[in-house]
Amino acid sequence: MDFRTEIHIEPQSRLIDYSSPVMFIGSCFSDEIAAKMKDGFFPVLSNPAGVVYNPVSVSSALRSLISGKTYTVEDLWFHNGKWLSFAHYTDFSHHDKDSCLEKINRVACEAAGFLKTAGFLFITFGTAWIYRRADTGDPVSNCHKIPASFFHRELLSVSSVVSEWKELLRELYTGYPDLNICFTVSPVRHWKDGAHGNQISKSVLFLAIAELQKIFPDAGYFPSYELLMDDLRDYRFYARDMLHPSDSATDYIWEKFSGAFIESSAMKLCKEISEISKARRHRITSRSKSEIGSFADKMLEKIDKIESKEPLVDLSSLREYFLSVK
Numbered sequence: 001m002d003f004r005t006e007i008h009i010e011p012q013s014r015l016i017d018y019s020s021p022v023m024f025i026g027s028c029f030s031d032e033i034a035a036k037m038k039d040g041f042f043p044v045l046s047n048p049a050g051v052v053y054n055p056v057s058v059s060s061a062l063r064s065l066i067s068g069k070t071y072t073v074e075d076l077w078f079h080n081g082k083w084l085s086f087a088h089y090t091d092f093s094h095h096d097k098d099s100c101l102e103k104i105n106r107v108a109c110e111a112a113g114f115l116k117t118a119g120f121l122f123i124t125f126g127t128a129w130i131y132r133r134a135d136t137g138d139p140v141s142n143c144h145k146i147p148a149s150f151f152h153r154e155l156l157s158v159s160s161v162v163s164e165w166k167e168l169l170r171e172l173y174t175g176y177p178d179l180n181i182c183f184t185v186s187p188v189r190h191w192k193d194g195a196h197g198n199q200i201s202k203s204v205l206f207l208a209i210a211e212l213q214k215i216f217p218d219a220g221y222f223p224s225y226e227l228l229m230d231d232l233r234d235y236r237f238y239a240r241d242m243l244h245p246s247d248s249a250t251d252y253i254w255e256k257f258s259g260a261f262i263e264s265s266a267m268k269l270c271k272e273i274s275e276i277s278k279a280r281r282h283r284i285t286s287r288s289k290s291e292i293g294s295f296a297d298k299m300l301e302k303i304d305k306i307e308s309k310e311p312l313v314d315l316s317s318l319r320e321y322f323l324s325v326k
Helices: 028-039 055-065 097-117 158-175 191-215 223-233 248-263 264-281 289-309 316-325
Strands: 022-026 044-046 076-079 083-086 121-125 129-133 150-154 180-185
Touching: 022 055, 028 044, 028 121, 028 248, 028 264, 044 097, 044 248, 055 097, 055 121, 055 158, 083 097, 083 316, 129 264, 150 191, 158 180, 158 191, 158 248, 180 223, 223 248, 248 264, 264 289, 264 316, 289 316
Parallel strands: 022 044, 022 121, 121 180
Antiparallel strands: 076 083, 129 150
16 A cells, blocks of 8 residues: 655656756755755756745846846945845845955856856746835845835736746747756745745746746746655654755655756766765764875775766865865
8 A cells, every 4th residue: 555645757858967057046945956966066056146035036036147237336235234135145245345246246147157058947936925125116035134114025926927937938948048947846835924825825836837838838847845745745854943844855855856857877976976075074083194094095086986987077176175184
């Protein structure tokens, strides 16, 4: 007997290997999966404007890359001793406006170049709720803890999301014809909206993606939300806040993702490299210099073997680390 409703995902027609740059953009779940690929040293870039949750802000972040937008001081806001951008996450904020702009424009320039080479773009929507500045009506990606009276909050409609993304997808498919685009909905529940409010919000996202797939049949979909809600379906797969996926749940979703999107030999190599990445993060407790040196030599030998098998993989940063601890 089957005691759970497991979701089986067929491998895609085009698969990721080490020659396929991959961009992730959207909610924090994008960063979770991107981190798994970064551990395996795939060519990956995630959230060049920081975490963005709603479809309009995700669209704006992509449009800024496509247009090559350069941000100026007019795009910044000063609050509580820091310069910030309403189009960017708090990581970009700085007490010095020039430092703030330098980071924003440097990362944007790198991301725009990366997008031109990317073979895959994974887009994660988190919520259909959006905040707009009360003075201008402009949407914001992050409120930066500015008082709520500065914003208006609204629920996006299915038609507004479709309208926004219909034009953007046309631009992407025209300007980047080799790009594979795939949507997903974040499995993280936005509990501040309440159980019913969260479901309404997620429903808008599901319906909008379904409509966009009718217009663009090549656009893919990965069921990350469904894997947590309908496949795992147990509170032991949640973090302590009971809202975010636990580490084991993230590992399970990553297993499903990699099985569907990553070429098998590349995935085998990814696992080998991930073990070395894990070893690099491991805190060395031995006081014996010979033991540390022996461990480092084993890792360096593995690095040599991997680089000889896959010339596209550059493990120089790992090599430098293990040489430094010998």
